[in-house]
Amino acid sequence: MIFWQALTPVHPGTGQDSSSVIDLPVAREAATGFPVIPASSLKGVLRDGRDDEQSNRLFGSLENAAELTLTDARLLLLPVRSYAGTFAFLTCPLVLERLKRDQKALGLPELKAPIPNPGQTEALVPKNTQIVHANQVILEDIDLSATVGGAEALAQELGQLVFGAESSYFVGRFALVSNEVFDYFCEMGLEVIARVRLENESKTVANGALWYEEAIPAETVFSSFAIGNGFEELNRPYIQIGGQASVGRGLLRRLGGE
C-alpha cells in the first residue's frame, strides 16, 4: 500500500471533451465520480522511457507481461478550504470502506478504527482539532456542525498510517463527512484554473485563447496498491504525474506505506 500526496495541483487529464464549462477536466471514476490517477499514469512515470532488460521484466514488454502490477491511485483525503485552520482534510465512509475492502482482499492489515456514519450536516473531528469555529466546521460554502472527538480513533490511525511522524499536522485538520458532502466537494471543490495565451506583440489575450482547466488541489492524498515484484521502483520521494508539468502541475511526494 502506497500513499501519495500532491505538492502542487495534479491534472490527470481525460483527453476527452467534458461538454461543460471546464475545457480540460480531470479523470474520474465511473461508479463514484471521485477524481482518480489511473494506474497507467503511475506506471508510465515510474518507467519513464526505460527500455532495458530489468524494466522490461518489471514493467512488461510486447513479449512478456509485467511482474509489477499497480492499481489506480484513489482519492483518500481531499483538502477543502476551512474558515478555521486554513484547510481541512476530508474523507467519507465510502472512501474508507473501499480502502478497507481492498486491504482485506490483498491480505493486508485492515483499518481497525470503526468508521462512523456522519449525518448530512455533521462533521466528525478528533479532540485535538484546529478546524472548529463556534461548534461548526465551515468549509467553502457549507457549514457543518462539529462533533468533536467523533473521529478520534480514525484520525489517530490514519495519521500514523499515512503521515507517520507528521501525524499531528494531519490530525488537527481531519474531518469525516457524509458521502454526500464529500461528493459535493469532489464535484465542486476542485481547483478550476483559468488560463490565457497572450499575443506576442500587443500583450493582449489572443482571440479565443481562454480555457479552463480542472486540477486536484495540492495537499490531496491518494492511496494505491502495488502487487508483485519490484517494489523498490516505488521508493522515490517525489514523482511528477499527469499533464501541464511545465506549469508546475503534478508533483507528488510518497508517504508512508508498506
Added chain:
Amino acid sequence: MPERVLEIHALSPLLFRDGRPFSAADGTETAARSLSLPLPSTVAGFVRTQVGLAEGKGFSQEHLQNLHGLQVCGPLLARDDEVLLPAPRDAVVYRDAEGNAQVMKLTPFSPPAGPGCDLPDGLLPLQITQDVKPESGYNFWTARNVERWLLDESLVPENISGLPTETRVHVAMDPVKGKAREGQLYSVAYRPLEMGENPQTYQPASLRVRLSLSNGQTPAPIGHLGGERRPVAVEVKESLSEHWFDCPEAIKKRFAEMGKGARVRLVLATPALFEHGWKPGWIEKSGSGELHLPRGLCRVKLKLVAAAVGRREPVSGWSLRENRPKRVRWMAPAGSVYFFEVVEGQPADLLESWLRPISDLKQDRKDGFGLALWGVW
C-alpha cells in the same frame, strides 16, 4: 469434493476485450471496447490459473490437462450480496402512455389458418401483444425477480443496466521530448466491478463462480483477469447457498407437480455454445438415455416449441498452449429463452441442471457456457 463459490473482487477497473482488432498504431482501430461481462471461458481460465498457481506444481502438459478438466460454473454478477442475472429475452420492458414501465410477456402462439411463417421445424412464433418501443437499461434482473418470472408471474423489474463503462485515453510519452508520441493514442473502455454513478447510488459488485475444490485446496488469492493484467482478488466462500442462486423451493415444487405434456422454459444465465448455432444439439437426443448429455436431459424428452434468442455473439481468443488464435465460434447469448413441451419423463429431473451448463460439448460445459435456469410457461 465439496463445492465452493469463489467471489472475484476487482482492485482496478477491468477490461474484457471483445474480438475487434485493436492497436495503438496509426490508421487502425484505436479504441478497445469491453464486453459487459467476461466470457465464461475467460473466467474458467482465470480460476484454473489461480488453482494451478496455488498448487505450485508448475504448468506441465500433464498438470495443464488436469486443470483443463476442472468444471467452473459462472460467472454470475453480484451486486453487494445479491445475485443478478441477465434479463430473459421473452420479457419486453416498455413505457405505457402514462410513462410507467410495463412488461410484455412473449409467448408462443399458433397463427390462425391462412397466414404462415417460415420458422424451421414447425416452431411457433412469439406473440407480441403491444406495438411498443423497448426501454433500454433493463439488462440485469435480481435473482428474486427472475424466480418470479420463471414461475410465470407478472412483474416490473428494477432498471439495472449492469457495470458502468470507464473510458480512458492512453498516450505513450516520448521521454526525450516530454510529449505524447506521434500516433500513440488509443482509448480503452474499462468495467469497474462497482455499480452506480455517485456515492449515493454506489454499490460494490463482484463476479461469482461455483466449482469443486478438494479439501484444503484454495486458489491463489491475487491474480489478473481479462486484458491489460488488471489485478483482482479471489475469495473462497464456504457457505454455498448464501452466495449462489440455488433452485428456489417454489420452482422445485411447481416442477414436482408437473408431468408429461408440461410446458417448461429454459433461460440461459451465461452464453451457450451449441452444435447447431442457436439450437441445442441435445434436443433430439434428450430422453434417450444417451450418456454425455447435459445433466438431467438424458431422462426427459423435450420438444422445442419456440425460442427467443438474441443476436449471435462471437467467442474466440488466443490459445496459449498452441500459441495461435482460437477459431471463432458463435454463442447463443445469455438471457435467450427456449420454450419446450415435456414429451416423456419427469420435468423435475431437469432441475438437476439448474445453473449448470447445458452446452453441447463437454469441454464447453466445463468452461461454464450455458448455465441453465428452468421455469414454466
